[in-house]
Amino acid sequence: MRTINSETYLAKKTTVIKNLNTKEDFKVTDKELKKDLRSIRKDLGDLQDVFYAHDKYSVLICLQGMDTSGKDSLIREVFKDFNVSGVKVHSFKVPTDLERSHNYLWRHYIALPAKGTFGVFNRTHYENVLVTRVHPEYIMGEHIPGIHSVEDINQEFWDRRFRQINDFEKNLAENGTIMFKFFLNLSKEEQRQRLLRRLAIKEKHWKFSPGDLKERKLWESYQACYEEAILKTSKEHAPWYIIPADNKKGARVIVASILLQELKKYKDVVEPALDSKIMANLEDYENQLNNEK
Template identity: 75%
Template sequence: MRNVDIKKYKVLENVQLSSKPTLETFNESDKKLKKELEKIREELGDFQDTLYAHGKYSVLICLQGMDTAGKDSLIREIFKDFNARGVVVHSFKVPTELERKHDYLWRHYIALPAKGKFGVFNRTHYENVLVTRVHPEYIMGEHIPGILSVDDIDDAFWAKRFEQINNFEKHIAENGTLIYKFYLHLSKEEQRQRLLRRLDLKEKNWKFSPGDLKERKLWDTYQECYEDAINKTSKKHAPWYVVPADNKKGARVIVASILLQELKKYKDIKEPELDDEIKANLEMYKNQLESE
């Protein structure tokens, strides 16, 4: 089973997204990559059972990427062997009226995984420094004191928001949440091809929105915002990984392998031992059941 080189993807210093590859196939066929993923996700499923029994940590996986980057299918394929009770996926859309009546991190905080569980954020709290930075007018819907117009949303505002996000992640990490953040790095040409497939295939038409084309025109701006967000918030306790996403099966192997390798470093995560009294009477309990 492949152990990917984590250092290739982990953000340990400032990165330039334009210099990062968007394609990784490991020179393997899609069929072989699919087989590799099956082995890795089986081990991840076993780890989740142990995490649940241990009950002292939770795991938060954050997925970000441009439209069509493959977030939904990656979630479906990587967590296929998990016990359904052990993983919860949240796909964050436009904030509701209730969510706007709270601070922007509130809806993410209440969605955090409980101890013993995996939580997956499909689009995350980083939308609040990505889409809102590209479209600062959205901030006005948050009714923040002192923000009277878009002109008030300056560099200091974004610096403060990055600080708040870093503090949020530091707080939950110190209380037992293991955080892994993945940016699915898609090329503009591959996005074009995937959007065309949505139009060409009738069963995929429902995924297409004219708004996808409007956002695509802002590609370079989004790349700048992603790069800035990643560089300002990749921390030891909450690292970012830039994952080539032009080949979906390759991206899934990378994400799953990184998760398995990183989680296995926590040697204290193991199934609890039975107390001495129960352990001493195991044979008696077995005899009781066999004699029924």
Template identity: 70%
Template sequence: MDNIVSSDYRVSNPIKLAECSTHKDFGKSDKELKKELEKIRKDLGKFQDTLYAHGKYGVLVCLQGMDTAGKDSLIREVFKDFNARGVVVHSFKVPTPIELRHDYLWRHYIALPERGKFSVFNRTHYENVLVTKVHPTYILGENLPDVNGISDIDEDFWAKRYRQINDFERHIAENGTIIFKFFLHLSKEEQRKRLLRRIELKEKNWKFSPGDLKERKLWDVYQECYEEAIQKTTTEHAPWFVIPADNKKAARVIVASILMDALKKYKDIDEPELDDEIKANLENFKKQLEKEK
């Protein structure tokens, strides 16, 4: 959409989430927004085919947000026109015992996109400076050599984690991974409505957990943690975008537009040329096949 400007959502200065809009509709109906998304996602699908043939870049799309922010449905709708081989979605849950025996970035590193593919992280390596900061006892489960108790998890500890995450993202960017980080910015009132729908609609019941209500009570703490994490880790090679998420259809259009706007600027991503010898003999190959009729 012409009126979506990536820089309007990209974080380049200190932010206060309370001052950022959670709702956009661009004056369009749900039907009009759906049509806009269909057009953009077809272009994204074509781009991914070219990316696959080119084979030198991978694309990492990171999605963060409070519970019910719309991550699952955004993934389903934005990437619907991709070749199934071209996109892999990873939903990161509580670390497994095997994952806890590695450093906290290990499970994310092994899920990075192959060259030519997209990887979508539904919740990301940022859980390690969000949920763990709200609940620092989770850090004790990592069995770190320099953490013997809660008192060791201080501001220096979090500063080190931000540095490690920035180093991780710089490393993968320098090796061909194009990084996008989206925070789906949901209002507390809209979350309340969506949690109610999970209770009231039988087909949505499976999504509801009493734990959602416990985490909701920590809303303000989470907002502060998100603000700090976003500000400490938005960079030129791995930018954060704050996306108004109260209107799911508009949020999908914004994310798809930002992806397409940035990716089309990579002029070196093109389908490879055929070998000169093969190109020179295309007519001969065509005749061979036609003779088989």
């Protein structure tokens, strides 16, 4: 099995996204990567059971990336061996009227995982400093006091949002949420190839939208927004990991490995011990069951 050091992918203060590799060369076959993933996700599934029994931490996994970066398939493959009652996936689309009637973090608050469980955000609260930054006109639908036109949405506005997001995540960490934030770093050329596959394969037509091509023209703007968001919000309690995403199977192995490696560091997470009175009578309980007719 590949040895992966989570720190290799940890965002740093000097991170420049365009200088990072978008494809990790493990020098192994896809079959070997799939085998690695099967082993890691089994261990993750076993660890999930312990977190559930321990019931003091929740785990939040945030996935961000450009269209076609592989978020959906990563979720499907990495969490395949989880008990479905212990993990919930939330895919955040365009805000509804109800969601827009609250502050932008509200819909994320109500989707947070309970203690003992895992939550996966497919697109996250960071859309509010990514999509809305590339398209600031979307902010007008939030009816924010003091924002009367797009011209009112300045750097001070975005810095305030970064502070709010940092405060939100710090509050979660201080109350027992372990957070992982993954940026699936896809190359523009690989995105082009994946969009072409959606057009070429009938079964994938439903995934294609002409809007994908419009957003693709804004690639550089999105990359700049991602970089600033990552640099301003990657904290020890809520780190960003930048994952090479051109190879989907490799990306899945990296994400799963980071989760397993980091969660194992929580040595206080153990199965609760049985009550002493129950322990003292285990033999009797066993005898009762064995003597049933």
